[in-house]
Amino acid sequence: MHVTELRGLRVISLSETLKMGKVEDALLDPTAHFVAALRVRSGGSPGGEHIILREAVKRVGQHAVVLGAPIGMGLQRQPDLDRLIDLQTFLEMEVVTEEGTRLGRIHDAEIDTQTLNITDYEMTRHFWDAYLQTRVRVSARDTFSGSKDVLIVPQAALRKAVAVNEGVDVPKEW
Numbered sequence: 001m002h003v004t005e006l007r008g009l010r011v012i013s014l015s016e017t018l019k020m021g022k023v024e025d026a027l028l029d030p031t032a033h034f035v036a037a038l039r040v041r042s043g044g045s046p047g048g049e050h051i052i053l054r055e056a057v058k059r060v061g062q063h064a065v066v067l068g069a070p071i072g073m074g075l076q077r078q079p080d081l082d083r084l085i086d087l088q089t090f091l092e093m094e095v096v097t098e099e100g101t102r103l104g105r106i107h108d109a110e111i112d113t114q115t116l117n118i119t120d121y122e123m124t125r126h127f128w129d130a131y132l133q134t135r136v137r138v139s140a141r142d143t144f145s146g147s148k149d150v151l152i153v154p155q156a157a158l159r160k161a162v163a164v165n166e167g168v169d170v171p172k173e174w
Contacts, residue, residue, distance in 0.1 A: 001060060003028070003035065003109045003118070004087065010064040011040045011052065021048065023065060027084040028118070030093070030146035035116040036084050038065065051081075060113040085148050095123045097155045098144055103136065106151065121151065 003026055011020040021042035029036040035054055042048035058068030085093075095103040104125035109118045118140045125136060144152040 001111055001113050002122075003090070003111050006035070006038065006060065006065070006111075007087065009060070011038070011067065012064050013067045014058065015068070020050065020052075020067070024049070025086050027051070027081070027086060028090050029083065030085055030090070030148060030151070031083075033118040033140040033143065033146070035111060035118070039086075054116045057116060060111075060116070089148060093146075093151055094149065095121070095138075095151045095153060098152055099155065101155070103153070109140075121153075 006023050006026045009023045011023060012018070013020055021040045023038050024041040025039040026035050027037040027039060028034070037054060038052045038057070040050045040052055042050070052065075052067065056067050057065060059066045091106055091108070093106045095106060097103060104123045106121055107124045108122045110120040110122070111118055120137050120139055121143070123136050123138070138153045142154060144154065146152070
């Protein structure tokens, strides 16, 4: 699943049999390469925003985020929000090689739906990547470091992703 697909998913607590609301944003830890928390907005109630820690998430499904732990567990210990980045900031992050070559910007990331760990980063290098719906990928294991501003990757770790639309004929070389 892509990290951007988290937005809009319903959040359901199994232990309380309760719909908590919808995911408004994901807060990512750029150095540890995982989704640290989810910002959830409950419909209609004043002050209806909650931060749900990843430890409270049991599973992310196609239509909902399922919380296995009681809601209080996911709310009691607030993460260090200063070191976390929201999706908007994440999607604007620059990607640079260890040699200082700018590769582009992060377009999205694949996450493990059970652990919320980032497995792969997808980036676009230029207009044509977005237009042809192709991406360059790098495994999260292969990255050197990340911050709120930049993700540093080795040049050897890059691999070309397939076109988003399988039927699109994409030229291999320009």
